[in-house]
Amino acid sequence: MPDNQSSMPFPAIPVQRPRQQVENQIKRAIVDGTLKDGERLPAEQALAQSFNVSRTTIREALRSLVEGGLLEKGPGTTSGLYVQSVDHNSFSRIVSERLSSVLDIGSVSPEEVAGFRDLLEVPSARLAAEFRSDSNLANLHDIIDRERSVTYDDPAIPELNAQFHCEIANASGNRVLAAFVSALHRTAHPLTLVNITEELGRDSVIHHVNVYRAIEKRDPGAAAEAMQGHLSYLRNHSVTDGNLASIG
Template sequence: MADTTMPFSAMPIQRPRQQVQNQIKHAILEGSLRDGDRLPAETSLAQSFNVSRATIREALRSLIESGLLVKGPGTTSGLYVQSVDHNSLSRAVSERLSSVLDIGSVTPAEVSNFRDLLEVPSARLAAEHRTDENLAKLHEIIDQERSTTFDDPAIPELNAQFHSEIANASSNRVLAAFVSALHRTAHPLAFVHTDEQLGKESVAHHIQLYRAIKAQDPAGAADAMQGHLNYLREHAIANGRNELAHGVGQQPGTEPALSSDH
């Protein structure tokens, strides 16, 4: 009788830490552990898995780094399950981006170029896929921008909301996660000299973007976004902020009010 060849292959034996990590990860992804659930204490987990507390700590540290677990407030509050969706991706990207910016391993030029790569296609896709709900949110943000002044502390948040909502309208949640992370962590064009004229022009650009997206004009929306980003860079150059001519974050007052119809 001929031998029958079976499609079996040797599997590597997992280390205890990896076994613990994989089981907890599987429980989160399948829903046995839900968003907001608190994990048992290290001692209880060590007993359940029959491993040392050091092994449990290694596994939990890896799950925290991957964004599946988050530390609660205080030193004794424990670890909690964090939602697994594009919002959790945005949080994870924000944390990593914040760290690399803090230690200076990413240059301002790289941040600026990355913004172009994200936001121009984001505007194009938004014009193709936007919903009435997206338009209503963008309209509301512009109304708030137009009713305030360039030095209002609320301006940075309104700006982040506007650009994030354009990304949401793209119907690409990965893109939306990265745009949101960029605006809330890197704060594009942060050190640009702010004044009333910059505020008026910036909100005028937002209105132009809104109109192109509403008209479902992908090319017009992409051009409007590129023009907006170019203007901010040129303004940085004109005000002697050469390091920002190639990009960095945005701080209060970059996009103030403008009396203009949508």
């Protein structure tokens, strides 16, 4: 007698729990644009009726989507949940929030942040030299011009520095890499413990120019080498106390 179970033409599909079904359907609606960025979700009771499940099931599904960064709570206790955009910018925002929490409780050291930066920014420069556009070059050139126009202790320097490194990451063509680099600079402020001197500020701009020129020439090896040299130089000038700045 044939084994009916082994002769089934379709593979067995695991049955999802109600919470997973609700979560997946809402997630699919966000990804395909049925639920728009910034749109407010219906109340729990309305969702429970629509999905024909309990409010507890809805609450569990929504909590998971909030933790995953697809939904966010509005201001106040009764404002509801809103859809967050699904792109590399929203991903960067989620990474920033998590990284900020880790840094706030002190479970990550500055040395670990610096090491992670090497892992991100050296390949970023290499890729930028391969895939950069004329627009990327124009943006980098503009940032360097503005860095040259201010003094080393100008409050605008940290933001200009972040813009420079983020633009290189954007030029890499890898949006996941760009999201992490942006999160790192906006939240961790890498190498913030730097001994501020006029010489260091001047050298940092020179390093940026060297990275720019390698990217302009589409020389991945030179771009990676220039970025690594820049980061190593700053690490050698970092301090644990005293006069601090976010030059990087």
